[in-house]
Structure formats: C-alpha cells, structure tokens
Amino acid sequence: MQTGKPVVVPRVSREPGFLHRAAERPELPDQELSYISAPVALDGRTVGAVGIDLHFKADRDYNRTVKFLGVVGSMIAQAVRVQRLIQADRQRLVDENIHLRQELKERYDFSNLVGTSGPMRQVYEQVAQVARTNTTVILRGESGTGKELIAHAIHYNSSRAKKPFIKVSCAALPHDLIESELFGYDKGAFTGAHQSKKGRFELADGGTLFLDEVGELNLATQVKLLRVLQEREFERLGSTETIRANIRLVAATNKDLEKAILAGEFREDLYYRLNVFAIFVPPLRERKPDVLLLADHFIEKFAREHGKKVKRISTPAIDMLASYHWPGNVRELGNAIERAVVLCDGQVVHAHHLPPTLQTADASGTGQTSSLKDSLEAFEKDALQDALKSARGNRAKAARLLSTTERIFNYRVRRYRIDWRRFKG
Numbered sequence: 001m002q003t004g005k006p007v008v009v010p011r012v013s014r015e016p017g018f019l020h021r022a023a024e025r026p027e028l029p030d031q032e033l034s035y036i037s038a039p040v041a042l043d044g045r046t047v048g049a050v051g052i053d054l055h056f057k058a059d060r061d062y063n064r065t066v067k068f069l070g071v072v073g074s075m076i077a078q079a080v081r082v083q084r085l086i087q088a089d090r091q092r093l094v095d096e097n098i099h100l101r102q103e104l105k106e107r108y109d110f111s112n113l114v115g116t117s118g119p120m121r122q123v124y125e126q127v128a129q130v131a132r133t134n135t136t137v138i139l140r141g142e143s144g145t146g147k148e149l150i151a152h153a154i155h156y157n158s159s160r161a162k163k164p165f166i167k168v169s170c171a172a173l174p175h176d177l178i179e180s181e182l183f184g185y186d187k188g189a190f191t192g193a194h195q196s197k198k199g200r201f202e203l204a205d206g207g208t209l210f211l212d213e214v215g216e217l218n219l220a221t222q223v224k225l226l227r228v229l230q231e232r233e234f235e236r237l238g239s240t241e242t243i244r245a246n247i248r249l250v251a252a253t254n255k256d257l258e259k260a261i262l263a264g265e266f267r268e269d270l271y272y273r274l275n276v277f278a279i280f281v282p283p284l285r286e287r288k289p290d291v292l293l294l295a296d297h298f299i300e301k302f303a304r305e306h307g308k309k310v311k312r313i314s315t316p317a318i319d320m321l322a323s324y325h326w327p328g329n330v331r332e333l334g335n336a337i338e339r340a341v342v343l344c345d346g347q348v349v350h351a352h353h354l355p356p357t358l359q360t361a362d363a364s365g366t367g368q369t370s371s372l373k374d375s376l377e378a379f380e381k382d383a384l385q386d387a388l389k390s391a392r393g394n395r396a397k398a399a400r401l402l403s404t405t406e407r408i409f410n411y412r413v414r415r416y417r418i419d420w421r422r423f424k425g
C-alpha cells in the first residue's frame, strides 16, 4: 500500500516483517509459505492491495504470478472506479434533492404569502394553528385568492414537510379517470392497464394530499372519497389488497358547497368530513391595504423574470389599482402587473400600461398630474402598442386595425419610439 509496488516474499519464515504475523495464522503452523502482493491503483493512486499466500516451491515462476496478480488488481480497480462513479452520481442526486426541497420550502412557506391586512393576518393565524395537526382543512374563497398558496404553506409548516405534497385537480381530470388517478390500479384492471400504477393517495403517503376544486367531483367519486376519509383505507382498482392511507387532506373550492348540497350535487356526509377546519380566504377587494404590497411584489418578480428595469408605480396608476374591484383577485392583479412590466420601457409603470378594464373615468391616470396633451399621447401610444400586439408586430395589419394608413401608423410608431419588432412572434 505504501510503495504502490508489487512485493514478493519467497520464504515468509525468513522475512522479519512476517514474524509476528505467523501467530495470526494458526491454521498454517509449520508450512513454508511464499507471499505475493500487487497494488490496486486508481488514477495513479494506490487505493488498495491484493495479496496471496502460496505453498513454497523452490522452482516457482514469481514473475508470472506477480503479473497475474497485477491483472487481478486492475480488475478490482475497475470495479472500484465504477462504484465510485455510482456513488458520486448518487451523492449529486442527494445534494440536488436537498437543494430542491429547500427551494420548494422557501417558495411555499409563509414568507411567500404577501399581505399584512387584518383579514390576511387572521388567515395566517389559522394556518399556524392547524398546520402542525393532522386535521383535514378546507380552503374556501373566490378564484385567484391564493388558496393553493395557502395549501402549500400548511404543508411546508407541518411535520409532513419532508414528505410529498400531491395535488389533484378535481376539475381538470375527466370523471372516468379520477378514480384510477386517486387510488391507482393493478395490472389488468381494465383494458390498457399493462402495468400497475400508484394513485395519488399512495404517492402522498406520509405527506399531504391537496384536492383542488373539490366541489367539482361527481357523486360516484364522492362516495369513494368519503369511504377513504372514514376508514382511512382504500384499494387500487382491480385489487383486493387494502392499503392504509397515511395522508393529511387539504381541500379547496370556490363553489358554494351549501348550495350544491341543496341542489343534490354534493353529498352532505362528505361535506361534514371535509369541513373540519375551514379557512375562508378573503377576496382582494376586502383587503385593499394588500393591493399595493402585492403590486410591488409582482413588479419585482416580473421585472426579474422578463429582465426589465421596472422599479415602481406612478401615483395615478396606484390610484387605479386601489380603486378597482379585482373580480379575479390576486391572480388578476398578477396578470395586470405582468402585462404592465412587459409594456413598460422605463423604470415606472404608468396608468396607460395597465389593462383597459382598469381604465375608468375617475381613475384613468389623467388626473391632476398630467395635461390633456400628455394624456392623449399616452392614450395614443397605448392604442398603437395594443394594435401591434394584436397584429403580432405586423404593421400593415395593425394600421388596418386602427383604420388608418400604414404611412401614418409608421410615422406615429416612430414618433413614440415604439419598437414594433418586440411584438413579432
């Protein structure tokens, strides 16, 4: 090992280095032995040695034996090399996994929920209360209020954080597929089931199962789901083996479930199973103080994503954001800001960068701060850009959309220094 060179000891009994070793080999008391050893070398470094004892024979060809052992040594080295590659690869995956988990956690823990308004603080409190328990949670609230984000926050603040968070979009799955998606199936359960497949309940084992849009489940699936929630067990389709469900259930809906019950579209018993701990996520119009915080958050996010230098929002634009009623809630706000960031070519988002739905008479950014000339120009620029967008950068087509000639259109585009190529695609 030390020299990295082969060793040949023809007579072990005459080698001082072996004297005390004989005692360790009592099974060979009186025989004379030869000892031969060769290094195991990997990339020029000795990583081991292979040695053998042979009966002493005066006429033995030691060179041949050394060569043979050398070959054995290099075969072992190959095996070690492969093993190390596999280990390095595994370590890389482990590191990557730890990194990704950390990233996920950062993305979805509380710090990602923007908003400090009273109603949102109440939501955070409820999340904190319920996260550490195993209680079933139902998130209620209009579309785009952040239910999914809150479901993530519950998971990543629970003791199940290191286990999977599995989402099922009940509305997006066809009714005839949802059972096999939820419970999985065994090979041969139906035509086309060539292999058995785990369902989401099994995939979420030890973690959280998020049933999004739970109000859209059909009645037959509701029955099946109810059974799992009651008995905490289920079977794969086509299988008789019962599987225990170790999951925490978080459901979400923007539907009026009480109304759905009256209409016979939602089972009352399932409703009571789900309605253990309800969190009502307030619509954005009921938390006006959050609008600006969220707008700033989205400016930063989308400026980074689109590589823009946008930094802030002009006062008239802020007024527009604040007075709008946001029927699409945070999602709509996010979309409006993304659009503004894309359209904006300076550091400031102006009123005319905001979508037309926000441009009402009292808050169109044409307030005290700008002259008639400025606001007409802003409007004209906006119209030119919108037409270019609709025409995907085709100037002749954009001109037609505005019922003007291509010559006039191009003149105006140059005047406002609009880069029409940006709209191509």
Ligand SMILES: Nc1ncnc2c1ncn2[C@@H]1O[C@H](COP(=O)(O)OP(=O)(O)OP(=O)(O)O)[C@@H](O)[C@H]1O
Pocket (backbone or CB within 6 Å): 112, 113, 114, 115, 141, 142, 143, 144, 145, 146, 147, 148, 149, 150, 253, 254, 294, 297, 330, 331, 334
């Ligand atoms: N408090 C918040 N802070 C930051 N971003 C938020 C917040 N609330 C919502 N969002 C963002 O708004 C968008 C919509 O949120 P989410 O998908 O959670 O809504 P939802 O309630 O599940 O809507 P739907 O019922 O339509 O599915 C997402 O991009 C989300 O990241």
Ligand SMILES: [Mg+2]
Pocket (backbone or CB within 6 Å): 147, 148, 212
């Ligand atoms: Mg959602």
